[in-house]
Amino acid sequence: MSPSLSVVAENGTALVKGDANLSDRIRRLQSEAKNLAREHILALETALVEVERLAGEIADGGEAYPVGIREIARRLSEESETRVQAMEAILHRS
Numbered sequence: 001m002s003p004s005l006s007v008v009a010e011n012g013t014a015l016v017k018g019d020a021n022l023s024d025r026i027r028r029l030q031s032e033a034k035n036l037a038r039e040h041i042l043a044l045e046t047a048l049v050e051v052e053r054l055a056g057e058i059a060d061g062g063e064a065y066p067v068g069i070r071e072i073a074r075r076l077s078e079e080s081e082t083r084v085q086a087m088e089a090i091l092h093r094s
Contacts, residue, residue: 038091041087041091044087045084045087045088048080048083048084048087049080049084051076051077051080052076052077052080052081052084054073055073055074055076055077055080056073056074056077058070058073059071059073059074059077
């Protein structure tokens, strides 16, 4: 026989299964977690846009940059743009 589980509030009192306050709190925390995740994703998108910009500058930088570096930068710029577009599409669906 497994022991029964209960949720304990911050003040140490056990909350009953049907407690509306607990379900409201869970919904609020889930919403907050989704909002924080969205902020995190937007920060990643911002970083990728910056990588795309820098990589583009290097790719177009001419002879000052080694050929191999320019090629890597060109591909990185293209890939970053594609990834940002994919992430934006996914965010708009959810």
